[in-house]
Amino acid sequence: MALSSRTGLVILPLVVVVAAFFAGVGVSRYNQSDQAPVEGLLWPDPLVLKDFALTDHTGDKLSPARLRGRWSLIFFGFTHCPDVCPTALEAMSAAQQSLRQDPQFGQTGQTIFISVDPERDSTETLANYVGYFSPEMLGATAPVDELKALTSSLGVLFMKIPGEGTQYTVDHSAGVFFISPDLQLLSVLTPPITKTGLLERFETVSRFYSTHL
Amino acid sequence: MKLPPVPPNTRRRSSSGRTRPDSGTLKKATTRPSRTRLGRHCLLVLACLASTVNACEDLLIKNGWVRQPPPGIDVTAAYFVLENPGTEAIDITGVTSDAFAQAMFHQTSVMDGRSRMQHLAQIRVNAGSQFVAAPGAFHLMLTGLRGSYQQGEEIEMRLECGRGPALLARLPVRPTEPDERR
Numbered sequence: 001m002a003l004s005s006r007t008g009l010v011i012l013p014l015v016v017v018v019a020a021f022f023a024g025v026g027v028s029r030y031n032q033s034d035q036a037p038v039e040g041l042l043w044p045d046p047l048v049l050k051d052f053a054l055t056d057h058t059g060d061k062l063s064p065a066r067l068r069g070r071w072s073l074i075f076f077g078f079t080h081c082p083d084v085c086p087t088a089l090e091a092m093s094a095a096q097q098s099l100r101q102d103p104q105f106g107q108t109g110q111t112i113f114i115s116v117d118p119e120r121d122s123t124e125t126l127a128n129y130v131g132y133f134s135p136e137m138l139g140a141t142a143p144v145d146e147l148k149a150l151t152s153s154l155g156v157l158f159m160k161i162p163g164e165g166t167q168y169t170v171d172h173s174a175g176v177f178f179i180s181p182d183l184q185l186l187s188v189l190t191p192p193i194t195k196t197g198l199l200e201r202f203e204t205v206s207r208f209y210s211t212h213l
Numbered sequence: 214m215k216l217p218p219v220p221p222n223t224r225r226r227s228s229s230g231r232t233r234p235d236s237g238t239l240k241k242a243t244t245r246p247s248r249t250r251l252g253r254h255c256l257l258v259l260a261c262l263a264s265t266v267n268a269c270e271d272l273l274i275k276n277g278w279v280r281q282p283p284p285g286i287d288v289t290a291a292y293f294v295l296e297n298p299g300t301e302a303i304d305i306t307g308v309t310s311d312a313f314a315q316a317m318f319h320q321t322s323v324m325d326g327r328s329r330m331q332h333l334a335q336i337r338v339n340a341g342s343q344f345v346a347a348p349g350a351f352h353l354m355l356t357g358l359r360g361s362y363q364q365g366e367e368i369e370m371r372l373e374c375g376r377g378p379a380l381l382a383r384l385p386v387r388p389t390e391p392d393e394r395r
Contacts (some may be wrong), residue, residue, distance in 0.1 A: 010345055043220050079283070082290040082355070083321050084328045086280060087348040090389040126338045132283035157327050166354070174328035191323050 025052035038208055040187045040201055048052055049183040052150035054114065057126040057139035062112075064183055070108040071200070071206065072179040076156050078117035078170050079129045086133075088176065088193040089113060093134035104206040114150070115141035116158035117170050178205050182213065268377030271299050272338060277384040279355070279368050280348075287358035291316075291384055292346045297338040305344075306335045307373040314357025315372070321349055330354070348389060362386045368390065 054062040073092060077085035092111045099105035114128050115121035118141045119131075127141035141147070153160065158172040175188040178200060187205045189197055248338050277293030297303050308316040318333040336351075338344045353370075362368060364387050372380040 031346055079286055080288045082280070082288045083319070083330070083348060083352050084323075086283070086289075087389050094392075100279070128285045129283050161329075169330060171327055171329040173326050174323050178266055188326065191328065196392055 005139065015029070016089040026065055033062065037072075039204055041205060041208055041210070042186055042187065042188070044085045046098060046180075046184040046186055047154060048185070049089075049179065050153040052142075052153075053146055054140040054142040055123060057123055057130055059116075059123055062138070062140045067179055067183060068108075069129055069181050070110060071105050072110050072112055073202075074112045074114060074177040074179060075087075075115050075175075075193075076116050076151070076158065076173050076177075078115050078172065079121050079125055080117065082189060084174050085113075088174070088191070089130075089137070091193045091195045091198055092176065092196040093137060094135060095202070096136060098195070099202060102202070102206070103190055104210060105202065111136070112140060114138065115145075116147060116151070116172050117160075118143055118147070142209075180200065180205075180213070216230065262378050269303065269305070269372050269374035269380035270378045272297055272303055272372070274372075274380065276372075277382055279362070279384045280363065280387045281364050281386050281388045282358055284361075287364060288354070288356050289358065290319075290348075291353040291368075292345070293353075293382070293384065294343040294350060295338050297340055297342055297344075300340050302332045302337050302339045303374055304335050304337050305372050307374070308353060309371045310368060311353070312359055312362065312368045313355040314359070315355070317354050317356075318346075319354045320351050323349075344361045364388065 049064050049067065051064060055192075056062045073095070075085070075088050075092060077088070078082075079085075080185065092113075096109070096111045099109055100107060103108075111134065113126075113133075115126060121141050126141060130137040130139035141213055142150075154177060156173045156177075158170055161169050164167060174193075174195045175190045176193055178183055178187040178189070180186050186209065187201055215272075221286040273296040275294040275296060279291045279292065280289045285370055295305070305318070310316055316382045318336050320333060321328060321330055323329075333351075344351070365388045367383040368386060370382045370384060372382065374380070
C-alpha cells in the first residue's frame, strides 16, 4: 500500500483537476442545440475516464472495460466514514433497485463504491461493506498511485487527515458521479444524497444522453 | 477543556439576565454593599458561568437512533434532537457509552464538493432551542465498537454537562432511510 508516510500531513497527494466538476456541479448548463437548461448536466466537453486498474471486492480487476456500454453511478469514500458515506450508499442501493426498471439503466447498470483509503480497506473489508448495502453493489480500491489515475480524470479529491494516535480520517469528494456508457462524466450529484435525488438526476441525464448522444 | 465554536444552528439568544434561584452566592452579592469591587467582579463572573451551565437532565432527547454499523466496521454515528425547554443554555461536555470506546461530536460540511468533518469539543443547546444531529450535518461519531448490534437493539448513551446528573438515553439501532437527510 502506498499510504506509508506518517510524517506528512498530506499523505495522499491530491489531484487538482476540477475544471468541469467545480465549475459545473449543480449549475445548469445550456444545450447547444436548443438552449434549454439541463439541471446538473456537465455538458458540453464532459470529462472522460482514462485508463485505470482497480481491484474489486471479489479480487477481480476493475478497468474502464467494465464500465463501457452501461451506466455507472460511482461514490468515492472509505469504510470508516461514519456519516456521509453510509448515507450516500443507502440511497444508492435503494435507487439501484428502482433503476432496474429503467430501460437505460436496466440490468446492466451498476453502482460502485471506490475506497480512497486502501490502507484500511482490504478486499475482504470492502466485500463485507458493500455487501451490507447491496449484494449488487461493487466495491473497489487500489494503491494510491493507481487510484490517482482514476481520480485525476474525474476531478476527485481525497486527503488523509491525522487524528489522535494512529487514527485518521479522510476528506474526500462526496458526490455521486454519473458515468455514461461512453465513459463520460455527465453529472455529479452533491450532498445531500437521497434516493429521490439520484432518480431525478438519472432521469435528467439519461434522457439527455438518449436524445443527444 | 477548550471552549469550542458554538454550532451555528444553536446560536445563543439574547441573554435573559436571570440568575439561578438556588444560587446563595448571588444573593449574598446583592445584599452586601461592603464587598470590594474585585469581589463583586468575581461574583459577576461566577454568575455568568452559572447561567450557562445547567444540568443535563433538564434536556429532552427526541428521535434518537444509532446507525447500524456494517459488518466488520467499528465506526458509526448517532443522531437525535436535543431540546432545551428551560431558560438557561446547557452545554454538553461529553458523551460516553459502554458500547463504544469513544464518542465525539462532529460536524460534516461539504465545501467545493469535498466532505470533511470538524470535531466539536462540546455543544450548546440554548434556552428554548434545539440542537439537531442528522445525517450529513452534526452527528455524534462513535468509534471503537464493542460487540455487535443489530437493528432494533438499543444502545445506552450518557450525556454529560459538567455538573449534575448525566442525561441517560437509550437509542435504537437502525440503518439509514434512503431519503433521510438533514
